[in-house]
Amino acid sequence: MRYYAKAEIDTSFAGRWEMQAYTEFAHILNDNARPFPCTLGIAGWHNDQLRYAFIDHAPLVEQGGNEAALQELAASLQSYLPNARLFGKNTSLVVFFNETRDQGVPHYEQCFWNLLNGVHRLDSRPWPTDIATNPSDSSWEFSFAGQAMFVVCNTPSHRRRHSRYHPYFMLSFQPRWVFEDVIGPTAANAQKVRSEIRKRLHEFDEVAITAFLGSFGAAENREWHQYFLRDDNSAPLRCPFKHAAAAPRAVxxxxxxxxxxxxxxxxxxxxxxxxxxxxxxxxxxxxxxxxxxxxxxxxxxxxxxxxxxxxxxxxxxxxxxxxxxxxxxxxxxxxxxxxxxxxxxxxxxxxxx
CATH class of the missing domain: 2.60.120.10 (Jelly Rolls)
Known part of the structure; x- marks a missing residue:
């Protein structure tokens, strides 16, 4: 399962849903009149450091989701992660699914966690030793192929939290190391960057900034809360992710x-x-x-x-x-x-x- 740089998408997917999904994404990140809140994502897009994958399946709410979608997602991550540092300091893997129906935020929330649980079961490599396996721990982050990643979900059903809307169901996987020199505990301008992101969120969304917006490793922070944000500020009581002590090693x-x-x-x-x-x-x-x-x-x-x-x-x-x-x-x-x-x-x- 390959991934694409933005220059490859036009020649590979002209007139297809993949091109439409990417075009909508690029429009959101390139809108100077209404700046997108994630400054790292914008920098990554402008500098061609993002990579894109397209999955021609809809995610399903059933436990385990769509097996074909899970295998393609796992394959995309396995292809991207070993090369991620080559793409630049603001890289992410952006994964679009061929799903545009407005099925409601709760539907897509279940799809999202089923995908993370499902792709975790396909992971053939050990969980990183420096990352907690319990989502209730402040040092937990989703990990695959030995690398920790911050994950964001966008859906066709978000209406008020515009920063989490996209016409196609979309996941973004941002390697943990991307944040180290920008908003990490020793980053010189970390507070300035966080303040700018909060300012943009306040102007971009019609709902108050989530109370769960925090910093990795901080005692009160739980990363999973930020992965899927609802259209209001309610949240599940516990994380739906379940770590497999010995993940099956799938071919x-x-x-x-x-x-x-x-x-x-x-x-x-x-x-x-x-x-x-x-x-x-x-x-x-x-x-x-x-x-x-x-x-x-x-x-x-x-x-x-x-x-x-x-x-x-x-x-x-x-x-x-x-x-x-x-x-x-x-x-x-x-x-x-x-x-x-x-x-x-x-x-x-x-x-x-």
Whole structure:
């Protein structure tokens, strides 16, 4: 599941819902007559530091939500996070869903928490050791792939809290480190930045600023309160997020549509390190085995039958397998052989990006 810079959206999605969702977003952030409250988001947009993903599914209120939407969201985060620092100091991943119906704020609140719980269950990496697992702790933040992130939800149903409105259901994932030099405890201008954001919120929204707007790590602050803000200032009594002590390690299969080898290598290449390009001759078999590292396998040419104990995938050019460490698997190259790229990540926490 790839992500896009803003220059790529016009050429990739002309005339489609993805283009409309992005255009609405850009209009809100570029409206000088009515400045959007999040100054970091505006800076990120102007400097092309934001990245965008599009999920052609609606989120569902059922526990677990839409499985296809969950897997695509997990894949987008797994692709974006290892490269996030390359995009700039104000980066975020903005994820648009193909959902525009006014179904009410309570409906979307349940969708949001189901998505966070669902994507957490798909996370194959350990929770960061410096981030609390209990949302009632002041040092808790949502985390995925070993990285803590501040999450914001916008919906088509917000009417008074305009800062949380978007015509399409939308999530923004902002790495925790983005805030460190701006509003972190040692940031020189932190109070000035917070005051400016509050001033803009007061002018932008028709509802009073939430009492839960606080600073990460402060004794009285609970980050989850800020993730989904209702159209009034009511709030749930407890956080709907449930940390899994041992999150299931799920194998993900993606049809990316990308098989140009240079493009794929650039997508999979970590900030520092390398990837492996491998060719299996026709019908070559790799017997049942496992690896000590997470592995991402992307088919460039030919085909492959890839099997785990529970699943069998027939992979064609553009298909990608995200394989957690210690997963027992086997593969057989197709009649024309198979050319593919492999990227690995060590599971030991201090080596996780």
């Amino acid at each position: 993900l299969f993606q049809q990316t549509g990308h098989y140009a080898i240079e493009t794929v290598i650039r997508e999979l290449l970590p900030p520092t390190g390398s990837v492996e390009v491998q060719f299996d001759t026709p019908n070559r078999e790799h017997a049942w085995h496992s690896h000590a590292t997470d592995e991402t396998l992307h088919v460039i040419e030919g085909s492959m039958q890839f099997a785990t104990i529970e699943q069998v995938f027939v992979c064609q050019p553009g298909d990608r397998i995200l394989l957690p460490a210690q997963t027992i698997h086997r593969s057989v190259a197709g009649p024309a052989g198979c050319l593919y790229v492999i990227a690995t990540r060590m599971l030991r926490h201090h080596l996780i990006n």
